Amino acid sequence: MVKEGDLLWTPSPAFAEASNVTHFLRWLRDRRGLDFADYDALWRWSVTEIEAFWAALWTYFEVQSGTPYQRVLSSRDMAPGVRWFEGSTVNYAEHMLRFSGNGEDPAFFHLSETRPLGRTSRRSLGAQVRIVATRLRSLGVKPGDRVVSYMPNVPETAIAMLATVAIGAVWSSAAPEFGVKTVIERFSQIEPKVFFAADGYRFAGKDFPRFDEVQAIAAALPSLDHVIWLPYLNEGAELPPVADAILWRELMDHSEVPPHLFVYERVAHDHPLWIVFSSGTTGLPKAIAHSHVGALMEHLKLCHFHLNLKPGSVMFFYTTTGWVMWNIVLAGLLVGAAVVLYDGSPVHPEPDVLWRMAAETGTTCFGASPTYVQILERKGLEPGKTHDLSRLEAILLGGSPATPESFAWFYRAVKSDLWLTSQSGGTEIASGFVGASPTLPVHAGEIQTRMLGMDVHAWDDAGGDVTDAVGELVVTSPFPSMPVYFWNDRNGRRYHSSYFDVFPGAWRHGDFIKINRRGGCYIYGRSDSTLNRYGVRIGTAEIYRAVEQVDGVLDSLIVCCELPGGNFYMPLFVKLRPGTQLDDALRQRINARLRQDCSPRHVPDEIHQVADVPYTLTAKKMEIPVRKILMGWAPDKAASRDAMANPPALDAFIALAEDRRRIAVA
CATH class of the missing domain: 3.30.300.30 (ANL, C-terminal domain)
Incomplete structure (x- = not known):
């Protein structure tokens, strides 16, 4: 029986040498005269020479800014209000769409219980985003206005998000399985101007119409000017009886907008990109705002070094539009990878539906929760024996702690040569604190390492570092994807009390973590439970x-x-x-x-x-x-x-x- 910490996989020299981490190490040596022996040395530099690390990434990733930044970081104090890359003006969507390749390279593969497997090229995605962005501008949407969505995980939702961000408006999304009260609690806080909504969704073979729910939500949002209506379950679905409703196909009925005539709204360093919400199981959900520059820098780092995505990669993670993982999956576009969108049950009509999809799309990085793995194991599935997974290189487990048994199942039932990653972070940072490196070995139940730029420690009650023992997960240095603020959080009190009240000067995330002597990490659940x-x-x-x-x-x-x-x-x-x-x-x-x-x-x-x-x-x-x-x-x-x-x-x-x-x- 596999035990916690057992060695399960070691990267081949060829795999490690071809990784983005190794490429960056060579770049630092050749361009900056910095020679790091291994990942651990690189991590230590990234959390001690913070400004130098993030400045290097800005250059390495060729970030496009309308104006030069004045300084990388306003203060090393770990507290709300730290400013990153002041003076810069960037647009997150512009960077997501800049990798056009030959134009016919895939941007999305998409499958749902209502639609067959489809493909959207990068040229087509860019064209659709420019049309929707132009139409939003014509509807009076300005930078800073909020645009919200109540739609499933389909290309139209991603197009709406990219178009919103492209013009400097602020995006927020709720999944269509959310109840009316849950959606109103979220969206009423941010007073949206435009509401993208679908007529329903299908899950496990059953249709869930959302006509009445959309009507109730729209009625509770007096700030709305327009509802954009997507007939998804039924192409002939009538418009909801709300003011200024527009059909999706009418929105798209517009001449093509050539790339050279479209202007992305490049915004200031602290301009909000999107608003994501805490789970809200008790109390009003926290409305968490991230910035364009913060999410851009964090996601470039995450996708390159901790997911090892490249042009030609195909990224999938089973998620809904109500979870920050949806935002993170779409970030694969930043590095030229294709993204797989799936809407429906992960085990319907057959329990191997996602693996069949992975084979047909040539997925290279497959992501799901450990709970999903347990379902497959109990059903006796062995996807590696029934599907062509020859392109599969990596597994991403997220959402809850993964057990050694879950790790072992992949090597037994999927593929013996597999970079298996378990990563942990949060909605609050739209990324991970601890995760993976393609240059490191995989141990059962263990998260490989602390992520670059994340000064993560395990602390005891007195605020002292502990090794090989369980402590509070704390972060002691600022990082770009910290929230710029919570929406409507007067004086930042709720933001401060959420993370900084227990250990002043350190972000206490609320998870228990153990960091062993080789730098491997274990998450043991929420410390507040x-x-x-x-x-x-x-x-x-x-x-x-x-x-x-x-x-x-x-x-x-x-x-x-x-x-x-x-x-x-x-x-x-x-x-x-x-x-x-x-x-x-x-x-x-x-x-x-x-x-x-x-x-x-x-x-x-x-x-x-x-x-x-x-x-x-x-x-x-x-x-x-x-x-x-x-x-x-x-x-x-x-x-x-x-x-x-x-x-x-x-x-x-x-x-x-x-x-x-x-x-x-x-």
Whole structure:
């Protein structure tokens, strides 16, 4: 059985030599006289000589700016308000569309449950973006105006985003599976001027019309001037009864706009690019604004060095338009790669649908969540034996901590020669803190390294560095993709309290991390959902890994509630395979596994069977809301059902809380 830290893969000399990291190392030596022995030396330079590192990237990537920057960084203080590349004027979309190749090179491959596999060339993408951008300008959209979307992961959504950004307007997106309340909570904060909306979407063979939802959302947004309507489920769908609605095909009914006649709006260093939102499981979601220059520099670095994308690469990650991973996948265009867009269930009509798509598109980098891997493993799939994955070079796991078993499955069932990457970051930075390098070996369950320019450390409660021990993930130096601000955050108080209140002068992200002596990283789940039992902190990820290896267990969730008198209540909830019941024998097997793989302190006080584990719309287990409910919070204050992927899953926890309350009263 594979163990955490086992060596699974080492890059061949040819693979490492051809990597973008190695090319950059040669460039630094030849152009700057800087000679670094390996990735670790390069990382250390990137976080100590911060200005020199990012200035080198500006030149290396040939960033196009209407005016020269005056300085790379305004201050090394790790705090909100740090300014990057002041004086520059750039446009993110301009850089995404500058790699035209021969014009017929693919920009997008796209597949959905309603449309067959299609292909959009770079020439066609540029032409469509210029038309939509020109039409938006004619509708009165100006730099700084907000444009929002309630559309699936299809080319029209990406075109709308690129067109919005191209004219300096600010983009924000919600996935069509989001409920009305969730969307209004987000979009009402930013007062959009234009609303792109689809008539619905299809998932697992079932249609979900969104006519009424679009009407309700538009009615709640008095700032709207126009709704752009995409008939997606039904090409003949009527326009919603909202003011100034325009059909997508009418928007596109415009003569071609030649590239030399189109002007990208190059904006200042702190001009907002898009607004992304925190999950919003409790309270109003945070409206997080990133800048053009910050996202551009971060995504150029990420795609080149940590995803190793190049012209000719094909990038896929299973995501929806409501998750920041959608933005990150589209960033593949920055380096001349093609991007694969998929809308629908990842296991319908067959569980191998994504692998068939990967084979047909020649995907070189395939991304999904560890949860998806567990589904495939349980179904006994071996995609490497049934599909031509000869072009596949890399795997990107993200969204939650990946287990050693997930790593081993890829090498067993997909491909033995594979650069398997697990990466971790957040919506707040639209990137990763820890990730991968194609020059380093892969160890089971381990994230290869800290990303370039990310001064990441594991700290104990006193703010001291720890190695080979679990601590708080902190970042001690500024980086370009820090939010420029939270929208409507008066005096920046919410921004500051979110990341800087615990350790002044350091960004505390809210994850538990362990960094070993070779620089490998392990993420152990959210520190704000930590199981703090009698003074011992336990990460939930290590419990899930052990429990979900027990035969019959499909999923699990654990919380720890503080009780009066210094006591604790730590229940474990398990979703079981159909036909399996939670009896004493299964409870004993679960507890024995936790004692063996973890420690006696990891054994729960109780184990309960539930029909489903509650998840957010971005596939995060809802540990904190469940904990609050069990501690007596009103359910509607503890969790927003509109921000959930499976709202009925919460009912079992509400019922348990009520039972405990009745027993306590009796």
